[in-house]
Amino acid sequence: METTNNYDCSHIAMTYTGLASLLILGDDLRRVNKHACLEGIKALQLPDGSFKSSYDGSENDMRFIYCACCVCTMLDDFSAINQATATNFIMKSLCHDGAFGQGPGHESHGGSTYCACASLQLMGRLTTTLSPKQLKRLEYWCISRQRNGFNGRPHKDDDTCYSFWVGASLKILGIFDLVDFKENENFVLSTQDIIVGGFAKWPQINPDALHSYMGVCGLALMSLHSLQPVDPTLNISERARLHMQTLHEQWAVARKHKEAVSRVRTKSGGSTLDRTHAGTVALAFAIGLGSVIIPWVFKAYFSKS
Amino acid sequence: MHGRLKVKTTAEQAEEKRKHREKKLKLFQGAKAAAFKKITAKEYDREGLHITQEILTANSDYYTIWNYRKNTFLHYKSTKSTEELLESFQAELSFIQNCLKNNPKSYSCWNHRCFVLLTMPEPDWKKELQLCNLFLQYDERNFHCWDYRRFVVQHSAVLPGDEINFTHKLIENNFSNYSSWHHRSKLLPIQCPDLNDPNRIGEKMLLEELELVQNAFFTDPNDQSAWFYHRWLLGRGETKQSITCLHVSKPDSRLTCTLRKRVSLAQCSSMKVYVNGQQQNVTWTGVDDQKYQHACIASLLKSNSLWDTTRCQLSLHPR
Numbered sequence: 001m002e003t004t005n006n007y008d009c010s011h012i013a014m015t016y017t018g019l020a021s022l023l024i025l026g027d028d029l030r031r032v033n034k035h036a037c038l039e040g041i042k043a044l045q046l047p048d049g050s051f052k053s054s055y056d057g058s059e060n061d062m063r064f065i066y067c068a069c070c071v072c073t074m075l076d077d078f079s080a081i082n083q084a085t086a087t088n089f090i091m092k093s094l095c096h097d098g099a100f101g102q103g104p105g106h107e108s109h110g111g112s113t114y115c116a117c118a119s120l121q122l123m124g125r126l127t128t129t130l131s132p133k134q135l136k137r138l139e140y141w142c143i144s145r146q147r148n149g150f151n152g153r154p155h156k157d158d159d160t161c162y163s164f165w166v167g168a169s170l171k172i173l174g175i176f177d178l179v180d181f182k183e184n185e186n187f188v189l190s191t192q193d194i195i196v197g198g199f200a201k202w203p204q205i206n207p208d209a210l211h212s213y214m215g216v217c218g219l220a221l222m223s224l225h226s227l228q229p230v231d232p233t234l235n236i237s238e239r240a241r242l243h244m245q246t247l248h249e250q251w252a253v254a255r256k257h258k259e260a261v262s263r264v265r266t267k268s269g270g271s272t273l274d275r276t277h278a279g280t281v282a283l284a285f286a287i288g289l290g291s292v293i294i295p296w297v298f299k300a301y302f303s304k305s
Numbered sequence: 306m307h308g309r310l311k312v313k314t315t316a317e318q319a320e321e322k323r324k325h326r327e328k329k330l331k332l333f334q335g336a337k338a339a340a341f342k343k344i345t346a347k348e349y350d351r352e353g354l355h356i357t358q359e360i361l362t363a364n365s366d367y368y369t370i371w372n373y374r375k376n377t378f379l380h381y382k383s384t385k386s387t388e389e390l391l392e393s394f395q396a397e398l399s400f401i402q403n404c405l406k407n408n409p410k411s412y413s414c415w416n417h418r419c420f421v422l423l424t425m426p427e428p429d430w431k432k433e434l435q436l437c438n439l440f441l442q443y444d445e446r447n448f449h450c451w452d453y454r455r456f457v458v459q460h461s462a463v464l465p466g467d468e469i470n471f472t473h474k475l476i477e478n479n480f481s482n483y484s485s486w487h488h489r490s491k492l493l494p495i496q497c498p499d500l501n502d503p504n505r506i507g508e509k510m511l512l513e514e515l516e517l518v519q520n521a522f523f524t525d526p527n528d529q530s531a532w533f534y535h536r537w538l539l540g541r542g543e544t545k546q547s548i549t550c551l552h553v554s555k556p557d558s559r560l561t562c563t564l565r566k567r568v569s570l571a572q573c574s575s576m577k578v579y580v581n582g583q584q585q586n587v588t589w590t591g592v593d594d595q596k597y598q599h600a601c602i603a604s605l606l607k608s609n610s611l612w613d614t615t616r617c618q619l620s621l622h623p624r
Binding site (some may be wrong): 054056096097101107141155202204206 | 309450455487488534596
């Protein structure tokens, strides 16, 4: 495989989106160096539990914890990250209003709240880490983001992308049915460009790829317009997530087979490979010896005549 | 471009725009190639700073290029005199400020500024606070700026009390300044902790805050900031722990205890059980897998003399 620039180091968000893109495209991840990928993620975790984005250095916050959790989920291996310290960092980022900021002390925000909820859910720790009271406060904050569409913080304007960030958080929390679907849909559609298509953050603004994707996902959460269902934790379609699940099942089978083979070897008190190897050597020797002796016998016998 | 209002142009204007963009792109790509030559060769010098400055002026989110500048300054730290170093860092701070004027929400810019402040000799934290004041004037909800302000406060000698006064001024100007209320929520427990419990706020301060927030929502009942803050304040009051119910089941040899405040299982283990004056060896379990529980259960030995008597005394001693 061709290498990219040798003076660029990887970026955790690109690792996440790269793997997600491969799954969306139906790839079997055979060409991904999973071990290297996970080691790379491991190297980005800081003592406080958060992650930086690249080895050379960057800010560290909730976004990159989310990326790390997604990579581990997609590669079906959480051993590379310290879940306890990551959970600790997430909980330290809980604010006075019940939602999550980017880090301890930071103001609560729809984006970081999504990253926190999804990370906890992916680690299987959402309901065991947050108390019922904390969950209720979080639900209240999230559902309060809806005016028509959703905003990312109180007293900010509605923005298309929060129909996904907050919508998906509500899905994860199990209260998405409390959303006013009509108002949400109307807002997202109002940001659609009627000439070139695509969605923008606000009405009458140029559309862009990010808000187009988020707008589509925001509508997909409501199962509207015949859109494919979207998985709220990994932020990929259900179809892609099922493909990932199939891969995980295949990997599990392959692992079990490998373990069984290794158990057979150690059980028979000598490697079956060694015995096979010895047999092969014996056969080769016999053939070699035969190829010398047999012509000599013929020569000796027939030369007498 | 993201966030720009659509504007109609003539075909001529469009063509001019296209040519201008192409020229800009060529310059940018040229600078990028030159910068990566420097990065590969690990050449950290003035020329490198000049090239990367051009790139970052056009695109201040280019973190790889910011990291080159970071490495250059780290190199300078081991090669230049303190005077030269200070001059270079001051110039860097001016440059970052210009980038921030165009892109006040750039993670990379604010992060690089943190690096400069932590690396330079004699950082001027007062000046940084003034920078925060300036950027909060542009946008009082810019959380990058608020986060940077918290970073400055943490590293400098700014007292929590002074910061609380600062938020007070902002709140008085605009009750709906959610970010100010949030900042206040982080400072109060530091400034006025309850002497008995550092997670709580002292009674006097609590009552003053309640008055402030009530003024806020009387002024504007639709303002969410005040209501969220009010709810948080109510939770800062002290609740005394007590046993609300203790149930003894003889057939099951089981004690069930419900408490007013949730406890963790670790805290439960400090609860001692005495039957007729004799301490019992019990293990408390929760009712589900939640970390904090309102109720906990303990099993008692079946052979316990408790079961032979019709009257017994149970005392629970929580720590």
